[in-house]
Every structure is written in structure tokens, then in C-alpha cells.
Amino acid sequence: MAWWEWLLDICGALLLGCVLYGAGLIVRRRLLARNGGTFELSHRLRRDVPERGWTLGLGRYSGERLEWFRVFTLSPRPKRSWSRDELQYDGRRAPVGAERASLYPDHLVISCESADGPVELAMSVSSLTGFQAWLEAKPPGTDWSRAKGGEH
Incomplete structure (x- = not known):
């Protein structure tokens, strides 16, 4: 040849x-x-450089867990997963600087606190509404005082 x-x-x-x-x-x-319940969800994997470290992905609600999958991988397993009772919503903000080019258009940056420390996610406004509803819809028998930091 x-x-x-x-x-x-x-x-x-x-x-x-x-x-x-x-x-x-x-x-x-x-x-x-x-099975439904999937949405565009970016996750900030590296926090050492401001405005950097974002990875595009998909979120999926699976019972009491929020699972995050990278977009450009063939793995059927989630890369990260957070339990509903260990995740607390802290606030939102608009993307700034390099984040605007790294994230999906019209997404907001969401700050959360988990058992492992701070978590930053990015999602659309409609997905944020669903996320907040999912966080607040704890199952019957949930110890609400523990979920709010032990206040009575």
C-alpha cells in the first residue's frame, strides 16, 4: 500500500x-x-483559581440523592453525588468573567454547603426552582430541627 x-x-x-x-x-x-428528572448542571471541580474549574454536566434526581454526570464521558456512573439531607442551599449569583464562557447560557451559580464542604453548581432558573423544591421536600419523619442546624 x-x-x-x-x-x-x-x-x-x-x-x-x-x-x-x-x-x-x-x-x-x-x-x-x-426516567426523567435530568437537567443541565455544571459543577465547579477546582476552586483554587477564581472563575475557573467548571465542568459541564447533567444532574439527575435519584431518590434522596442528586447525581452529577460529566457531559463528555461514556461512563454510566455519576462522577459526584450528594445526599439531600447533607446539602444546604446558601444562595445564587450571576456568572462573572471567565465563568460566562465556561457555563451554559442563562445559568446561575448556586452556592451550597455539604458535609464535605462548599459546593458550587450552575443551573438554569427553572432548574433552580426544582432544586429548591427537591431540597425542601424532605420525606416524612425527617428531623427538621437537625436539618436547620439543631435549632428548636
């Missing part, structure tokens, strides 16, 4: 790999969304 035939074969294999990867991402997203 001539060198240009090898080059065409390599280009064809790379193109096929890209198409298969894209198809895999579409199938994965459909599988994650099949």
Missing part, C-alpha cells in the same frame, strides 16, 4: 471513532434521561 492509502485508512478510522463516540454520548444521555 502506498503512504497516501495508509493516511486515508488512518483518517477513516479516526472519523469512525469520532462518530462512534458521538453516538455513544447520545445513547448515554438518552439512558440517563429515560
Whole structure:
């Protein structure tokens, strides 16, 4: 085979790999969304540099847990997960500086507190409404005084 035939074969294999990867991402997203409750949710993985460290993803409510999946991976497992009773909403703000280019359009930055420390998420206003409702809709038998920091 001539060198240009090898080059065409390599280009064809790379193109096929890209198409298969894209198809895999579409199938994965459909599988994650099949039970409903999924929404666009970005998570700030690195907090060491201001306005940086955001990763695009999908959120899914699964019972008492909020699961976060990276967008550009084929893994069916969530990368992060937070329990409802360990997550507390602290406030919201508009993205600033480099965050505006890193996040989905029209998303807000949400500050939360978890058992592992501060958590920053980014979601749309409608997703924030659902998130707040999910946090407040604790199941029967929940110790509300413990959830509010032990106040009586």
C-alpha cells in the first residue's frame, strides 16, 4: 500500500471513532434521561483559581440523592453525588468573567454547603426552582430541627 492509502485508512478510522463516540454520548444521555428528572448542571471541580474549574454536566434526581454526570464521558456512573439531607442551599449569583464562557447560557451559580464542604453548581432558573423544591421536600419523619442546624 502506498503512504497516501495508509493516511486515508488512518483518517477513516479516526472519523469512525469520532462518530462512534458521538453516538455513544447520545445513547448515554438518552439512558440517563429515560426516567426523567435530568437537567443541565455544571459543577465547579477546582476552586483554587477564581472563575475557573467548571465542568459541564447533567444532574439527575435519584431518590434522596442528586447525581452529577460529566457531559463528555461514556461512563454510566455519576462522577459526584450528594445526599439531600447533607446539602444546604446558601444562595445564587450571576456568572462573572471567565465563568460566562465556561457555563451554559442563562445559568446561575448556586452556592451550597455539604458535609464535605462548599459546593458550587450552575443551573438554569427553572432548574433552580426544582432544586429548591427537591431540597425542601424532605420525606416524612425527617428531623427538621437537625436539618436547620439543631435549632428548636
